[in-house]
Amino acid sequence: MKVLLLLPLLVMCGHAASAQSTEFTIHSNGLIYNEQTMNRLSHIVDSMHIRFRNCEPHEYKALAQGPATYFHLNTNLSQAREAIDNNITPEAFLTRFPEATMEKLPWIAKDGYRDYEDVRFVQYFSMPLQNDEEFELDIPYHSSQDKIKGWVYQQDDDGLSALYLDLEEQPLPFSYAHLVQYVDCMIDSTATLYLTRASDMDHEQQDQGTKASEFLSFANNFEGMPKEPDYDWDKERESRVKYRKYQKQYEEWDQKRLQALDLKMKADPVHLGLLRSAVQEAISGRRANPALEFYVERYLSPVQALQMKRLRRVMGLCSMDRAPRLHAVSICRLAAETAQWDIFLRAHLDIMNDNFSRATDGSYAWAGRGTYLKELEALNIQATDLLLGTCLLASNTGDNHYYGDIGRIGRALAETGNKTALENRLLSMIQDPTLDRYNRLRMAYLFDNYNYHLKDEGRKKNNIENFLKAVDSLPDKIGASFRK
Numbered sequence: 001m002k003v004l005l006l007l008p009l010l011v012m013c014g015h016a017a018s019a020q021s022t023e024f025t026i027h028s029n030g031l032i033y034n035e036q037t038m039n040r041l042s043h044i045v046d047s048m049h050i051r052f053r054n055c056e057p058h059e060y061k062a063l064a065q066g067p068a069t070y071f072h073l074n075t076n077l078s079q080a081r082e083a084i085d086n087n088i089t090p091e092a093f094l095t096r097f098p099e100a101t102m103e104k105l106p107w108i109a110k111d112g113y114r115d116y117e118d119v120r121f122v123q124y125f126s127m128p129l130q131n132d133e134e135f136e137l138d139i140p141y142h143s144s145q146d147k148i149k150g151w152v153y154q155q156d157d158d159g160l161s162a163l164y165l166d167l168e169e170q171p172l173p174f175s176y177a178h179l180v181q182y183v184d185c186m187i188d189s190t191a192t193l194y195l196t197r198a199s200d201m202d203h204e205q206q207d208q209g210t211k212a213s214e215f216l217s218f219a220n221n222f223e224g225m226p227k228e229p230d231y232d233w234d235k236e237r238e239s240r241v242k243y244r245k246y247q248k249q250y251e252e253w254d255q256k257r258l259q260a261l262d263l264k265m266k267a268d269p270v271h272l273g274l275l276r277s278a279v280q281e282a283i284s285g286r287r288a289n290p291a292l293e294f295y296v297e298r299y300l301s302p303v304q305a306l307q308m309k310r311l312r313r314v315m316g317l318c319s320m321d322r323a324p325r326l327h328a329v330s331i332c333r334l335a336a337e338t339a340q341w342d343i344f345l346r347a348h349l350d351i352m353n354d355n356f357s358r359a360t361d362g363s364y365a366w367a368g369r370g371t372y373l374k375e376l377e378a379l380n381i382q383a384t385d386l387l388l389g390t391c392l393l394a395s396n397t398g399d400n401h402y403y404g405d406i407g408r409i410g411r412a413l414a415e416t417g418n419k420t421a422l423e424n425r426l427l428s429m430i431q432d433p434t435l436d437r438y439n440r441l442r443m444a445y446l447f448d449n450y451n452y453h454l455k456d457e458g459r460k461k462n463n464i465e466n467f468l469k470a471v472d473s474l475p476d477k478i479g480a481s482f483r484k
Helices: 007-012 035-053 077-085 090-096 174-186 211-219 233-267 269-284 290-299 302-309 323-337 341-353 363-368 373-378 383-391 406-413 419-431 437-452 457-471 478-483
Strands: 065-073 101-114 120-126 136-140 149-156 159-166
Touching: 035 174, 035 323, 035 341, 065 090, 077 090, 077 149, 077 159, 101 159, 136 149, 174 383, 211 269, 211 290, 233 269, 269 290, 269 302, 290 302, 302 323, 323 341, 341 373, 341 406, 373 383, 383 406, 383 419, 383 437, 406 437, 419 437, 419 457, 437 457, 437 478, 457 478
Parallel strands: none
Antiparallel strands: 065 101, 065 159, 101 120, 120 136, 149 159
16 A cells, blocks of 8 residues: 655644644544444443452552762772772762862652663652752662662763762652552553564565565555656645645545455455465564555454554654654554553553654644543543552552653643642642652642643632642742742
8 A cells, every 4th residue: 555645744844734623533422532442441441440449559669869969070080989889988088089079969869761772770860940950860770879878870981970879768658659559550560552672663664575565566456546746845836736636636546446455355365365474474573564554454353453553663754743643543442442451541641641752742733632631531530540640750660650741641631620629639749748759849840730731811820829839838948949
């Protein structure tokens, strides 16, 4: 199947795309998934809630956090490393290496991550306060550099960077641990959305000599395909008219081609056998092929089509390219049809969080793109609990635990039907001394983003007063940064 490069995509990266009424097809139920799909998903949600109610409470720990002292020097590096390895005191270190710069960090946190090449890092970072410079030190993982007390360090071309830590770990109170556990119950932390690594960004593979190329040659063999016109940028208006005419002709030709292909596929089982062989070849070799996906869904099964789509990570040509989001919503639809709940929910939340290799949901696109919170609420998911849970950080979640983006979750929550209850809850979390400082600060940013996206100006103004009172309860005058 020829992939038609539409004119809007050609100009999309050059200047702003025009706003559209909706991003995805809206069905008669007012949602991006039809009634049948929503009913199927609702039954799964009911069983998930029964399972969650029977789960033993799990203890989650907040990120280790507390004060630290930062040192940096460019000379006598081997002697400095030896002194650190011998657990020299910070005072003695500065006396012995007076050329070192020192900075007191009143509050930092420790976390970890894996990069695109699956290399593990330990990360020490400061509180992200507004209008303040943030500190961050990323160290390749080693047990000696993964600690909460004493020295850790990293040497690179810029010299030696070292931290003397005095961090503490504390458990999340039950009510907040309950939210994190709800996320782990609804989104299996052992499941992954894609069947390929993050570095495998192949969009399409149609190597000659494969079963896929053989089937696609057969499928595209239909006379009368219109010739694509050259696009003359010096005569852009005329070229647009020609290209739209070509689009219409191509679509009419393609419709006739598919009608003829349907008859061929029914008439001769050899063609179905070739398609099955192409799918088996693609899945076993992890060879992504969007053209083949179309025919798998049309002639074989949604299970196999979903497998094919999970082989492909779509980056998009630019930040205004909707391709990653369209790919994700097709995964959602197929996962719902095949009752693969974990795949559905991860893909749906990726759309909500703009969790793609290249950001696709800038503010310029908001007019035509929803947050799709109402789809979750219509499934009777405890949507607010789920989204709040994805915004709380814990140190002992699984590698694939789902974390939400504060900014985009704030935008989604602005569409909730019970805003007063949400506002009171967030304000309470910000002021709760039993919740660790870093998560309290994250809830402050979440409230701030939520309030920014509200359309009721009176509510926004009233919220600002209550918000500033709440952040004033944060220790070390953190709340003052929100008044700048």
